[in-house]
Amino acid sequence: MDKTGISMTDTPRSGRSSEATREKLTRAAAELIAELGWGRVTTRAVAERAGVPHGAVSYHFRGKQELLIESCLAAFAQAVPFEEYAAKATLDDVVGLIGSEIDHGLHRDAVLGRLMFEAIREAERDEGLRERMGAMVTEYRKVLVAVVRAEQERGAISATISAEGVATLVTAIGDGLFLHALLDPDLDVSEALGTLRVLLATR
Template sequence: MNSSVDQTSPPRPRSEETRRRLLAAAAALIAEVGWGRVTTRAVAERAGLPLGAVSYHFRGKRELLTQAALEAVEAAFPVQELAAVQTLADLIGAIAAAFARREPPEQMLSGLLVETLREAERDPDLARRVTALLDEYRRLLSELVRAEQRRGAVRADADPAALATLIAAAGDGLVLHALLDSGTDAAGAFGALRALLETEPASSTAREEG
């Protein structure tokens, strides 16, 4: 049973559109002013909703900000997309497409992630939930690497867990480079990463054996 949720409170009817507006507003404000300076009134005003909408959809500011933060982590490390892809090429293509869409914008996402990590140092429950998301992402990515190794699409001598961490870090690095240089060739970088992960061409193998 999830102890972080008040089991005595009855389920509340929710409008998904209103809830999404509140989460988007909370995420933007966390990135702009910092976690500790966000107020429920400011979130409601940013979302264009009455203040009561916050208490109707969330059990206070902590739940609202935590949910907005966790969704930011999921945006940076898309566990659901990873679970759906079949090959590393598909995964890199999906990451590249998400990067091109820039949803949410990378500046906001970067600030939001920084604030989330800071808050996680003070909030053990938030830290646990963020760590669980990252662990699941790396686990799924490691399984995908192993599957690619079994079918000969990725070098067999690569450590799956280490390679999973490398791929995740490459995505983070591209976000940073895009923040510093708007001309960053993300598509080219992802293509280079994909080439590095592939097995060596047969001609190269033959020359080495010869």
């Protein structure tokens, strides 16, 4: 059939059944980054959790770093709910979405939030990762700006406030609150978000 078909990206040429192994590896890697932290992940541990021999890593990826980067970017691309945010017409809904994501992320087995922090930290050490992560967050913020602008046109938020400023604030609050909630499970996230709603309401 086709041999030249799928590849063109990088790594060894991607064949047919190899896709399954690659995905097992990236899934396992994402979990382990979230659990152990980027620097403590070993290729052997990833292979073991994926249920494949450790030699498979060398075949499917150029090395450990490429495996880890592809793993977290794949996890984000698949999981970040841009559409959900864009569909929300009101900031109130967005704040609610943040709250439920924090709640969900506090479960022990939740990977995405923790993976996010590890990736951001690693991005400072890896040029390519930083660019890709930065583009993602920028897009996220852009969606929020659109939501804020819509609110301002509705008159729900004062038109004199910077939409970009609000978007940046809300984005930062989401991550900051999650971080602090990880540290202190008793932190009253919903009270903070309730306060945020009040502050954002028209004056």
